[in-house]
Amino acid sequence: MERELKYIDMxxxxxxxxxxxxxxxxxxxxxxxxxxxxxxxxxxxQSEGNWLEYELPNIFWATTGMVVLSSIALHWAYYSAKKxxxxxxxxxxxxxxxxxxxxxxxxxxxxxxxxxxxxxxxGNPSGSFLYVFTGLHGAHLISGVIFLIIVLISTFRxxxxxxxxxxxxxxxxxWHFLGGLWIYLFMFLLLNH
Amino acid sequence: MATASAAHxxxxxxxxxxxxxDNFITxxxxxxxxxxxxxxxxxxxxxxxxxxxFLSVLFRLQLGFPDLxxxxxxxxxxxxxxxxxxxDPTFYLALVTMHGTIMVFFVLTAGLSGTFSNFxxxxxxxxxxxxxxxxxxxxxxxxxxxxxxxxxxxxxKTGPAGGGWVIYPPLSALEQAIPGSGLGMTLWLVxxxxxxxxxxxxxxxxxxxxxxxxxKGMSFSRLPLTIWAFFLTAVIGLLSFxxxxxxxxxxxxxxSFGTSFYLSDIxxxxxxxxxxxxxxxxFQHLFWFLGHPEVYIVLLPALGITSEVIATNSRKPxxxxxxxxxxxxxxxxxSFIVWAHHMFVSGMNPFxxxxxxxLTLIIAVPSAVKVFNYLTTLWRGNLVFTPAMLFSIxxxxxxxxxxxxxIFLGNxxxxxxxxxxxxxxxHFHLVMGSASFFGMxxxxxxxFPKMFGxxxxxxxxxxxxxxxxIGVYLVFFPMHYIGIAGFPRRYYNWTNFAFTxxxxxxxxxxxxxxxxxxxxxxIFLFNFFYSMFRGRKATQNxxxxxxxxxxxxxxxxxxxxxxxxxxxxxWPYDYSKPGAADDFIPQTVPLSQTPESxxxxxxxxxxxxxxxxxxxxxxLVANESKH
Numbered sequence: 004m005e006r007e008l009k010y011i012d013m014x015x016x017x018x019x020x021x022x023x024x025x026x027x028x029x030x031x032x033x034x035x036x037x038x039x040x041x042x043x044x045x046x047x048x049q050s051e052g053n054w055l056e057y058e059l060p061n062i063f064w065a066t067t068g069m070v071v072l073s074s075i076a077l078h079w080a081y082y083s084a085k086k087x088x089x090x091x092x093x094x095x096x097x098x099x100x101x102x103x104x105x106x107x108x109x110x111x112x113x114x115x116x117x118x119x120x121x122x123x124x125x126g127n128p129s130g131s132f133l134y135v136f137t138g139l140h141g142a143h144l145i146s147g148v149i150f151l152i153i154v155l156i157s158t159f160r161x162x163x164x165x166x167x168x169x170x171x172x173x174x175x176x177x178w179h180f181l182g183g184l185w186i187y188l189f190m191f192l193l194l195n196h
Numbered sequence: 197m198a199t200a201s202a203a204h205x206x207x208x209x210x211x212x213x214x215x216x217x218d219n220f221i222t223x224x225x226x227x228x229x230x231x232x233x234x235x236x237x238x239x240x241x242x243x244x245x246x247x248x249x250f251l252s253v254l255f256r257l258q259l260g261f262p263d264l265x266x267x268x269x270x271x272x273x274x275x276x277x278x279x280x281x282x283x284d285p286t287f288y289l290a291l292v293t294m295h296g297t298i299m300v301f302f303v304l305t306a307g308l309s310g311t312f313s314n315f316x317x318x319x320x321x322x323x324x325x326x327x328x329x330x331x332x333x334x335x336x337x338x339x340x341x342x343x344x345x346x347x348x349x350x351x352x353k354t355g356p357a358g359g360g361w362v363i364y365p366p367l368s369a370l371e372q373a374i375p376g377s378g379l380g381m382t383l384w385l386v387x388x389x390x391x392x393x394x395x396x397x398x399x400x401x402x403x404x405x406x407x408x409x410x411x412k413g414m415s416f417s418r419l420p421l422t423i424w425a426f427f428l429t430a431v432i433g434l435l436s437f438x439x440x441x442x443x444x445x446x447x448x449x450x451x452s453f454g455t456s457f458y459l460s461d462i463x464x465x466x467x468x469x470x471x472x473x474x475x476x477x478x479f480q481h482l483f484w485f486l487g488h489p490e491v492y493i494v495l496l497p498a499l500g501i502t503s504e505v506i507a508t509n510s511r512k513p514x515x516x517x518x519x520x521x522x523x524x525x526x527x528x529x530x531s532f533i534v535w536a537h538h539m540f541v542s543g544m545n546p547f548x549x550x551x552x553x554x555l556t557l558i559i560a561v562p563s564a565v566k567v568f569n570y571l572t573t574l575w576r577g578n579l580v581f582t583p584a585m586l587f588s589i590x591x592x593x594x595x596x597x598x599x600x601x602x603i604f605l606g607n608x609x610x611x612x613x614x615x616x617x618x619x620x621x622x623h624f625h626l627v628m629g630s631a632s633f634f635g636m637x638x639x640x641x642x643x644f645p646k647m648f649g650x651x652x653x654x655x656x657x658x659x660x661x662x663x664x665x666i667g668v669y670l671v672f673f674p675m676h677y678i679g680i681a682g683f684p685r686r687y688y689n690w691t692n693f694a695f696t697x698x699x700x701x702x703x704x705x706x707x708x709x710x711x712x713x714x715x716x717x718x719i720f721l722f723n724f725f726y727s728m729f730r731g732r733k734a735t736q737n738x739x740x741x742x743x744x745x746x747x748x749x750x751x752x753x754x755x756x757x758x759x760x761x762x763x764x765x766x767w768p769y770d771y772s773k774p775g776a777a778d779d780f781i782p783q784t785v786p787l788s789q790t791p792e793s794x795x796x797x798x799x800x801x802x803x804x805x806x807x808x809x810x811x812x813x814x815x816l817v818a819n820e821s822k823h
Contacts, residue, residue: 047475053473124453132457
């Protein structure tokens with residue numbers, strides 16, 4: 004038996020994943036590396052002194068809440084799709100998209116709050132970094148919202164159900180990742196500003 | 197869902213049996229076939245190599261013959277030649293910058309990885325095509341757009357980027373600094389954004405394909421070393437290019453939006469700039485976090501190609517297959533934690549410098565293991581000196597001679613003396629530039645029959661090899677002496693320094709050798725294009741090699757194998773196996789067919805192999821009858 008297992012291990016088709024899902028994971032790795040690079044740059048620059056101190060806008064707490072809620076809503080939609088509960092799926096997807104757009108609007112108001120605090124994009128790098136983090140994350144989030152809207156349209160065309168879950172799964176993965184990325188950035192800023 | 201069906205390519209339903217009707221545009225321009233995309237990368241890479249090489253000839257003329265009138269270049273360079281027939285000094289800076297950028301990124305990254313990863317991965321792992329043909333096509337066209345933008349920047353009025361290929365701010369960030377930091381730098385950055393996107397799309401595809409689309413039996417321990425090298429190269433690119441993107445993004449903000457990430461306390465003509473609080477060293481950290489792994493992005497594919505070519509043409513299994521893989525893994529990991537050895541003179545903490553020095557010197561270990569394995573593979577082999585083999589041996593030679601100076605430069609105490617001298621130029625042109633270039637050329641000679649169904653002319657190949665091999669040493673070896681003597685790089689001329697007088701002849705010699713070496717590349721060029729149409733027709737397996745690509749038809753069509761994809765039963769290096777009738781056993785030959793040469797543990801597997809093959813045959817028959 005053991006011998007057989009060894010043989011099968013060598014000759015069977017190697018473990019393989021849906022290529023598009025796999026490529027999505029690799030894409031997320033590149034996004035992680037961009038932000039790992041930028042947040043490291045933040046720490047290196049901060050340790051050199053001449054660093055403007057300011058309060059983080061409070062609206063970040065609200066947007067963080069929204070992004071968490073949107074992930075919960077999306078996961079509910081995902082389970083509904085798995086169970087072919089198409090009404091809940093649509094409700095969940097619409098909720099997610101709305102919360103996603105709400106998050107983006109909230110991030111925009113965080114910039115307004117920063118300007119009110121006299122922290123500008125042009126000036127001490129400590130402020131510029133915050134704009135770059137939120138802006139670049141926002142750009143990725145816009146891509147996520149577009150992806151969600153595409154999935155939402157296909158739910159209305161009845162193309163998402165328990166036997167056609169690939170795009171739904173990818174959208175869920177990507178959206179959770181973007182939410183997690185924001186939580187990382189927010190925690191990072193809370194600890195290092 | 198082409199990719200989904202490609203994933204299940206060896207199920208009974210096989211969509212590739214249908215005849216494909218390609219018109220000129222889908223076949224040669226917007227092709228999604230990995231072989232055509234590989235060839236597109238190759239031809240584009242050759243085009244850029246010619247431009248990059250030509251730029252180096254221009255600045256070598258200036259360096260070797262500082263008093264020469266370059267009036268004869270006026271039809272080409274126009275205003276960059278001044279009234280006295282001299283090369284414009286700022287254009288000289290642009291020449292070295294563009295030479296570096298073009299050679300590192302466009303030739304040795306896109307031209308090398310792009311060509312051979314695309315061409316060989318599906319053929320050697322037994323896949324119909326890449327995981328996503330469309331993304332693969334996009335990868336090429338992003339590279340093409342990037343090239344067009346970079347090419348345009350060569351012709352603008354203020355000249356292309358001139359701050360060195362490392363584009364350190366503040367030089368690159370301030371338009372007032374040099375003419376090249378104006379529009380030329382902007383175009384450089386835009387071109388690099390497209391280039392990064394292209395590399396990432398390519399890399400994602402390579403990794404996905406290698407992990408998910410291997411044929412039956414092709415376990416990781418049976419992959420040819422080329423595939424291992426392409427895989428690890430793609431991993432390095434995937435992890436390091438995003439950081440360059442981050443660095444470039446901040447530089448764009450500094451240049452165009454007035455932020456101060458890299459700029460602080462700068463006075464120009466007595467006027468203080470508003471920027472405050474930035475750190476130029478921060479850019480160096482971010483840049484070299486890509487910049488150092490980039491060296492291995494360039495080199496690893498060449499090493500992989502060499503492994504394959506040397507094993508095939510020594511008619512011997514590669515020595516230390518696992519050691520090769522572990523060395524490449526070691527190089528991959530180490531490449532990310534040594535970047536600051538490029539910054540020993542940036543004022544870094546000497547203790548931190550020692551840590552980076554220590555880590556840098558560790559890279560010598562896996563590199564030496566690889567060299568040892570190449571030499572032991574060659575040792576007492578039945579060497580077949582094809583042009584590809586000669587170029588591979590040339591690579592090993594450069595890897596040794598250039599690698600040794602790496603040990604010098606890795607020591608911060610010596611590096612502080614030799615930093616930014618011609619010693620460094622000699623070092624990296626041998627170990628990274630010439631070695632990778634030789635790997636690329638070896639690959640072209642070796643896989644030309646698979647690409648175009650014809651053979652390249654071997655005699656011209658020999659002439660090309662000897663001229664290039666000797667030429668490269670004549671160009672770069674004297675640079676060590678010039679560097680130790682204290683010649684700084686990127687200087688327009690040295691006539692102001694008395695100590696340089698005694699090296700005038702040596703510089704002239706280097707320039708003459710560079711021109712001859714460049715000229716001899718046209719032998720290759722002629723051979724390449726002539727053989728494409730008029731070369732001797734290739735046989736199916738001209739080098740008597742083991743890997744899967746030689747089991748395809750001479751000119752593989754779309755989908756690579758006309759019928760089923762072959763199953764793999766053994767590793768790719770069964771050359772001169774004791775007892776075997778031939779001196780090579782392709783990967784597709786089952787162990788049960790070679791009882792005379794099986795090793796004891798392989799003999800044990802034969803019975804199981806037969807059982808499983810029988811079951812498979814039954815499944816196949818059952819599937820056939822369903823249709």
